[in-house]
Amino acid sequence: MDVCLVIKRRLDELGLAQKDLATAAEVTESYISQLLARKKLPPAPDRTDIYEKMAKFLKLPSDRLSKLAELQRREELKRDLAGPPTPMFGEIRELIVRKCVPGKTNQVRAIFEKQPFGELECLVTQKLLDVVKKVVKEELNSENWLHLVARLAGRSYEQMRVTLLDFLDTDVFSLSPENCVSFLDPLIESWDVDLTTFGMEIVLNRRIASGDPRRFAFVETGPDQPEVEPGFKEFLNDRSRSGTATKEEKELLRNLRFNGKRPTSLYYYRELQSLRDPLHFRAENRSSLQNSGRNE
Structure with missing residues (x-):
């Protein structure tokens, strides 16, 4: 049994009409009619409050309709995935290109036209x-926000709620x-x-969305490399001090941190001598360090 049949x-049983349900759910009667005629897919339960409103009006358990809707949506998704994606409407592409910053509009348009619904167009549209x-x-439960968007789009509040449900799906x-x-x-x-x-x-x-510009990066980068101390650079450039340092020793010295202090080249030279002092390490560690030096 699907959600449409349960609602019907x-x-x-209650002797109610579709328009009564539409009023209770704060959507248009046309939307309810299309939903019950299976011309519209039931909206995702986690994106709307419509099932809660309808269940309360129909005197059903609060989660009854949402559970049925979720099952119905899964079956529909399986069928959709079996077919190829349809091309994007020309009006949608034109809007997306128009919103691009002026300096790149022509370049983006050329790419979109050369590769219809290609990698770039899909990426931009998805983001x-x-x-x-x-x-x-975030604004789903804000009547004031919905009224504002409805005015901008030239729609009624109820029509905008219906459009919103479709959009989130x-x-x-x-x-x-x-x-x-x-x-x-x-x-x-x-x-x-x-x-x-x-x-x-x-x-x-x-006017209708607060916050700073949203930024997205798609190139994988490693962790930020720590700043190399000027004194360490001087130490490396002074062959009289760093000439015999092994790769492992240099790496250990480079990774030392000083909480705002700036060590000199002499500090690194003395630290290198301390690193090599057999009294500062157990025998196995010293042996390992020497072996590493011979392998350089």
């Missing part, structure tokens, strides 16, 4: 979608022009991408 039966979805989720392969008009267009001020590293910066519209 419960409406019949824009991720950022906007995060904002929408979409992915890069099912993004629609309506999703873009309602959320991507008003929320995204601009975006930029480094075409070498694919690092991105996304600037949001401050």
Whole structure:
């Protein structure tokens, strides 16, 4: 039994109409009609409060509808994954290119057109979608925010809630022009991408989304290398002091830390002598160090 059938039966049992359910769930009657006719996939339970509102109105256990919806969505996802992705709408691509910083617009457009729905277009679209979805989720329960976005998009509050539910369920392969008009267009001020590293910066519209620009890096880098002490550099350059130092000894000296103090070349030379003093190490450690020196 799926969520649509449970809702239909419960409406019949209680003698209620779809418009009553729509009012209780704060969505349009059209949305409820499409949902019950299976023309729309039930929204993800973790992204909406609609199941809680409907369950309360229909006098059902609070998690009954959400559990059924989750099962139904999994089955639908299995079917979707079996088919190839569909190309992106031209209107969506145009919006995304238009939001790109002016200095890179032509270059990005050329790449998108040369490689339709290629690596760069998918990457940019996915990141824009991720950022906007995060904002929408944070504001999901804010009526004032939804009213503001509804005014900007020229929709009613109920229509915007319906659009929001659809948007949170979409992915890069099912993004629609309506999703873009309602959320991507008003929320995204601009975006930029480094075409070498694919690092991105996304600037949001401050009227409806607070916070600094979002930045993303995609090139793997190692940990930051510690600053090399000037005194250690001088020590290395002075062959009279460092000429006999082994690779292991140099590495040990280089990794010494001094909490703001600046040791001199002489310090490293004396530290090297101390390192070699047999009284400072057990016999096995000294032997290991000597062997390392002979292997250089």
